[in-house]
Amino acid sequence: xxxxxxxxxxxxxxxxxxxxxxxDALEQLxxxxxxxxxxxxxxxxxxxxSPSHLVISDLNMPKLDGLGLxxxxxxxxxxxxxxxxxxxxxSDRAVIEHxxxxxxxxxxxxxxxxxxxxxxxxxxxxxxx
Amino acid sequence: MTLxxxxxxxxxxxxxxxxxxxxxxxxVYFTTIxxxxxxxxxxxxxxxxxxxNHFLLPGDANRAAGKDAxxxxxxxxELLINGIxxxxxxxxxxxxxLFGGARTMMGLSDIGAMNQAFAEEFLRNEGIRIVGGDLxxxxxxxxxxxxVTGRARQVLFxxxxxxxxxxxxxxxxxxxxxx
Numbered sequence: 001x002x003x004x005x006x007x008x009x010x011x012x013x014x015x016x017x018x019x020x021x022x023x024d025a026l027e028q029l030x031x032x033x034x035x036x037x038x039x040x041x042x043x044x045x046x047x048x049x050s051p052s053h054l055v056i057s058d059l060n061m062p063k064l065d066g067l068g069l070x071x072x073x074x075x076x077x078x079x080x081x082x083x084x085x086x087x088x089x090x091s092d093r094a095v096i097e098h099x100x101x102x103x104x105x106x107x108x109x110x111x112x113x114x115x116x117x118x119x120x121x122x123x124x125x126x127x128x129x
Numbered sequence: 130m131t132l133x134x135x136x137x138x139x140x141x142x143x144x145x146x147x148x149x150x151x152x153x154x155x156x157v158y159f160t161t162i163x164x165x166x167x168x169x170x171x172x173x174x175x176x177x178x179x180x181x182n183h184f185l186l187p188g189d190a191n192r193a194a195g196k197d198a199x200x201x202x203x204x205x206x207e208l209l210i211n212g213i214x215x216x217x218x219x220x221x222x223x224x225x226x227l228f229g230g231a232r233t234m235m236g237l238s239d240i241g242a243m244n245q246a247f248a249e250e251f252l253r254n255e256g257i258r259i260v261g262g263d264l265x266x267x268x269x270x271x272x273x274x275x276x277v278t279g280r281a282r283q284v285l286f287x288x289x290x291x292x293x294x295x296x297x298x299x300x301x302x303x304x305x306x307x308x
Contacts, residue, residue, distance in 0.1 A: 014220070015210070017203050017254045024196070060211045062220065089208050111204035113197055 007125070010052035011036040012043040012069065013087075014061040018110075022056060022087065025117050029128050040064025044072050051079050054125060059088040059095065067095075070102045083124045087112060141273075144168070144183050149205060151180030151212035155277040162271050163229035165241035167248045167264070170226040170274040170281055171209055171257065173218035179276030182209045186244055202247050210255075225252050226262035226281050228272045241265065 009031055013019045019036045026034055035052060037043035041063040043055070055073065059066035066086055073079045086099055089110040096107055108120035122128055137156045144150055144161040152159075159181040161168050172179025184205045186198040214220060230245030245264045252259055263270070263283055273282040 015203065015207050015255060017251050018207065020254075021196070021200050021203060060214065062214070089204050089211070110207070111197070111201040113200070 006033055007031065007054060008033040008035065008050075008052040009054045009056060010043060010046060012038075012040060012055065012057035012061070012066070014039050014058065018058065022117075025112070025114055026056075028114060029118055029121070040066065040069035040072075043069055047073060047079050047082070048076065051082060053082065054121070055082060055084045056087050056121075057084065059086060059090050067099060067102060070099065070104055074103045085120060085124060087117075087120075144181055146183050146185055147205070149180060149182035149209045149212065151178065151209065151216055152276045153178040153216050155275075157277075158273055158275045160271065160273045162269065164231055164233040164269045165229070165239075165244060167227060167229040167241075167244040168272055168274075169206065169209065169248055169252075170228070170262070170272075170276075170279075171213060171223055172276055172279050173213060173222045174224060174279060175222050176213075176217040176219065177277045178213055178216040178218045179274075179279065180209050180212055181272075181274050181276070182206065184244070185240070186247055199247065202244075203251065206248075206251050206255075221256075224258045224260045224279070226260060226274070226279070227252075227264055228262050228270060228281070228283060230264045231266050231268055231270070233267060233269055235267070 009026060011019050011022045011034065023034050035046060037046055039061040044064065057066045057069055070084050073082060073084060083105045085106045085108060086104055087108045087110060091109050099107060105124045106120050108116060118128055140157045142150055142157060142159050144159050146166055150159055161183045166183055166185040168181055168183045170181045182205050184202055186202050227248050230241040232239050232241045261281065269286040271284040
């Protein structure tokens with residue numbers, strides 16, 4: 001999928017300060033259509049109602065965690081190919097392997113920098129401006 | 130024959146800058162030494178689990194570097210909160226005590242105030258109640274925190290470091306128990 005400025009991005013993180021920081025970074029990278037969700041359950045509802053073109057999700061969240069969300073998105077035909085990036089402080093090898101088996105597109109570790117976020121997204125959606 | 134049961138030994142765990150720890154063991158307490166750094170002591174009183182982190186955000190007027198620092202601070206806060214949740218804590222029940230953020234070096238930018246402001250704003254954004262602690266001033270401190278009961282104890286150091294030509298007098302410390 002090639003990057004387009006009006007690409008809809010969904011941020012999923014249970015820490016509101018994190019959501020604000022990720023949104024701020026995405027805006028700096030030229031993205032304009034940014035939605036956010038507090039947890040996997042809220043994100044799944046949003047994806048079913050109006051699918052985003054890219055999901056950037058935390059792992060540890062109440063109700064439905066990042067891996068649960070990934071699994072549900074892959075099981076839902078309209079969203080099964082939606083690029084999904086995990087952005088987390090957890091860099092456990094077993095978790096990364098599990099995410100890979102579920103079909104994650106990329107894995108970015110926190111604390112991220114603007115550069116690491118850009119590289120991580122570009123690897124999935126192509127060159128940003 | 131007499132049977133005696135020994136009281137469980139208290140275990141002290143020292144936390145250094147950039148670290149965090151979580152415990153639900155009533156015999157554990159955390160300790161850390163703070164200057165301009167800030168320690169957030171967060172716990173769920175109902176699940177009786179808590180932890181402490183120790184962070185220093187580097188002061189930088191440059192916006193990009195400032196954001197990097199903020200992301201680092203948020204990361205350390207998230208690790209602590211996630212650690213508490215993994216041991217049965219619930220985000221909506223969390224309460225916090227903040228310590229540190231002193232201005233220990235006069236004449237330089239007030240990094241302590243920046244750390245303090247970051248921690249307070251983070252907790253406000255996340256809806257985590259601040260129930261105690263001690264921030265600011267110009268003295269370093271040693272903190273002890275019992276994660277299960279939430280008891281905190283602070284020892285303020287006498288003053289910021291000075292070059293001494295004679296043996297310094299014994300430090301006067303202000304021990305304060307903060308519950």
